[in-house]
Amino acid sequence: MYKFYLSNSKLWGKETLLFRVLLMMKLITLGLLLGMMHLHANSLGQTLHLQGKQIKYRALFKEIRKQTGYDFLMHATHFNLNKKVDVNFSNVALHDVLVWLKEKENINVQLKGHSIIVFPKDKLLATGFSQEFKTITGTVMNSKGQALAGVTIIRKGTSNSTATNEQGQFTLSGIRKGDLIELRLLGYAGQEFKVNDQNSYTILMLEQDTHLDEVVVSTGLQTLNPERVSGSFGYVGQEQLSKPSTNIAQRLIGTTVGMQATLDESGNPIFEIRGQSSLNGIAAPLVVVDGFAIQGDFNTINPNDVENITILKDAAAASIWGARAANGVIVVTTKKGAKGTPIRVDLQVFRKIGSKIDLDYTRPLASSAMTIDYEKIAFNKWGALENSGDFRNNYNRQWSPATVLLSEHYLGYINDAQLQSGLDALKAQENKSQIADELLANPISDQINLSVSGSTGKINNYFSMLAERNQTDFKESKSDKYLMNYRATAGVFNWLDLHLSSTLHLNNSQFNGVTLDQIQSWAPYEMLRNPDGSLSNLSQYYWPIMERFVPMDKFPYADWTFNPIQEINSRDLSTKDVNLRVIGGITLKPIKGLTYDAKIQYELFNSERRNWYGEQSHFVRDMINRAASWDRTSNVIRLNLPKGDVLDQNRSKDHTWNFRNQLSFNRDLTPDHSVNAIVGSEVQSYVSEYFGNPRTYGYNDETLRVGTFPNGPGGTFFTIRDWIGQSQNFPYTNAFGYTSRRYFSLYANAAYTFKNKYTLTGSIRTDASNLITDDPSYRYSPFWSVGGAWQLGREQFMQPYVWVNKLNLRLTYGYNGNVDLSTGFRPLIAMSASPNIYTNDYIANISSFGNPNLRWEKTGSWNLGIDYALFNHKLYGKIDLYHKYGSDLLADISIPSSNGTTRQKLNSAEMLNKGIELEIGTDLPIHGEHIRWRGALNFSYNHNRIEKLFVANFDAGSLSYGGSEAYVEGHNANSLWMFEYAGMQDGQPMIYGQNGTKLDFTNFPMGDAREFMSNKGTLIAPYTLGFNSSFKIYDFDLSFILTGKLGHVFKKYSFNYPPLWTGRLLPNNKLGEVMNADPSLMVPLPQNDDEFMYFFWEQFFPYMSYLSTNASHIRLQELSLAYRLPTDKWKSLRNTRASVFLQGNDLFTKVFNNIGEDPEYQMGTVNPRPKFTIGFNMSF
8 A cells, every 4th residue: 555644744944753753664664575575666767657647646656656666755735636637658767757747846856765755946855865866977997998898887776777888888877966886797896986976987997806697798799798698608707818828728628617628639629518419510619709700720819819708508699600509609809909098018928848758658568578478479370471581572561670580580590599689689678768868859838928008099909929839749840830919999980980800820830750650650679779879770671681682772772771860850841821810890880879880801721731851861762762663683773753852742722701791789778678689691701722732853952953753654655663563653743622611691689678687588590501402491591599587686575685696597499500511412523633644534433422401400409597696796606407409410321222322411310418507606705805715616417319310220340430430329429339248269259249149259240239239338528527716815826727527438448469460569568467367358369379360359359348447537627826026016117017927737637447547548649747837927
């Protein structure tokens, strides 16, 4: 029931008892209302809807009370409540209604608490609390003078709020003098100011560590207030990004829930967001830099130039990118100059150094003694190739020295004593130290980064330059990288901005060092240097046969030996990459909130590969010698290739044009109604060209002389024989390649917010491409999303729960897309690049039979999320539930053979990903701002299952090898399929086949492998966690990152059961385990000397179920310590900020298996070793 408080007693002058009683009643009433959790609208900026003819003021005031919660106080003799008026207010602020009332009735209207006091114009209240409502404006900047977008501006204690635009500007109405205005933005300390007589304000917000409760969300196409976002996103700010790194992707590991990282051979992270979304299509997330998707990887981005990174995970967040968003989107926002700021210089210098490769892990061979013992056991047994001693069949045996000794003894060239003496000498040798000293290097990265930013007149500038030198794990393999960036925005007029951004990336790489495969191919006793220090011969031939039969000194090069030390110093294998990215744009702002952006991006990738081999290299000597014709009767050698160096060259050029037009509208229409919408179009053209030159022989790098074929290139009309009499020819034609991809897109996105509490979002995008069928119903398939967000914590019934600072609910549903570049909607024919030298005809084969209904892959997903912040933001985080269902996925399925093939890639598969993501963070001041702890824990679970995939029959090879051939309906896409070992029977190892039958290792199992192979689990972790913790202790900052992957399996390293064939016999370090194992539990060594199918065992032993092992592990990803120098104590350095830092990476891994093998770096690969970084930062 609404009441008016009227009095005939004196109200003006001195405050009366009635007035105090009324105020007391109001406070009691307000407390009761809050206790009962009634909704109480108390915002002066709230809009009113009042319409009617001849309405009494009494009824009008009741309706205002109903809509706003404000009571009216007045003297009954000074205002006629029964007077009738016409009103027509729609979406009008309370303050405007009261102004209308003052002017219409010529009275004063003043406020007291939540009361509106009406009194004659010639009277004053004794309290003196006299003021009018007004509208304030302002600009919010950071300490660098850069405008801050997305800052939430709130009239404290109310829901009256707004947010800053791209220029950091805001407008807030319904404000009165004395109000407290609160500013909030993730990464910055909360700010408050009291409204005074000013109407315009400039506010500086100071940076602090990033929390997860509020961020500025960038989709790449627009910037959104986080409180008005319905989608699921992750955010990485300066706290993490400012740490030293050679690749910005390294800074993302363990920081974002639901994003799992694995490292490639070069140590660069590969990300997967919310599980695998495609079976054969592009698997990596889309990378967007400053609004445009880029063709390059993270290496083309200067880590020090990145301001923040947003990870878009669900349909509502990522659907604006349409057919490229099913794998998620990583949006990189770079630093820019700020208006009205002085010149600022930032410098960072660091060195990162790691330990050398762990040869015991990377090259896990048996010891020299055990290797030789195995060679003795396996020699001329188990189907081994025997050496008859003749030249033609045995010269190319790349046998180890011990096997050569055994063979020479078998042939009768050495006696028992010579054999034993030679083997004993080899057993005493170990080449690990020589390999480490001569071929391996400590990986080192040196980086210098300089940036200059500031404003000159109307132009905001940002320039940066990075120089980096990297030494790899192998000597003579290194790279130099240079990155230069310039970005500028010119505010020509208030309504016109011009934009320019350019990035130049230069990378020079040399790969002269040995490879891991080479190191793993030498026996542990093969020394690189002889005892006298001279280079040894790690022969690629059976050397005694070469000495007995080949007149090596008569060939073009008498030296046939090979030594890797000489080899790496006799070649220059280099690659030069140039990446240029230029963006130009114009922004028009015709009216408040409306902007038009036109931008164009040009991206160029040039790559040149130049491999020079000096004639002192074994590569050249061996090639020229083997190409020579040898008359074995007369020992006459005829040269067929010119002597001299050899040069291989090729180059590629990729260039992309991307043009976009976009219209944006972002405006608070009234304090209760806000709209943020964009609509645009995008056209993209990508062209890739390849040019390959034929090999150049007889090349001289100083005189640029080239040789010619002494006897022509060979072919149909003139046959040229090599040194053993086989015909040969020498290619002399160029090779060319050309690829073109074109895209056209239309998109729109809109968000409507009511009362700063309720948000509805929607987006739609349609993509067309020459990669998709020309049927419009498929080519223009739209991708869309809808969503809603509810700021539950702002509801009046939540106000008693003062410990709840934020409580938001989000719900979205929509579709994203993906594309597979490996097929086409028409049959694809692969043509030979040049005609056959014998027939002079081109050769072609069908590479794909075509998919006439080829269309975009689609992934529909819904997401339910909760954002929370509790206890004055000391505890904050998110909870997300998601369900992703991929349809029209491209996969090889079984089709009738009448089509010309039994398998074809079609849009026919379906796959499910569902899971939960949890984030929890804390921010605890322990001793004011001097000692503070911040921590963030994230945990995610993903369940993956292929729901639809028709394959009539799986052979055992497809399932055991894994990959795309092992996708099985009803199972995880990354399942590990293995044979069940059945022990020994009649001296033969067995596996279980169909219906429990036992099969030996002599033939591949027949039938559908799904019936007898076992799915041991997923190779990709379904559970992941990350823990980031940082301690601020006065001027010291200590932080660490832990990552964990749980619930998956891996295939542990197995004994390799090597037979004696043409290569070295190299048993690995599992030999002792096999020799001592129970044959009923593990495949033993052959029990029959005539086991002629031993070579075929490799089809079985790596895939035994007993090799399946728990892959769960926790890794100490990073430990960092920084010290801020007290520059403010020195007068000359008061405007300088400086710090020194020490950082360690890959310091510790806890594996949950009993074999000590890292699940992500299987034995035999390069495992991560501790790396340490030391450096300093300086700003002035």
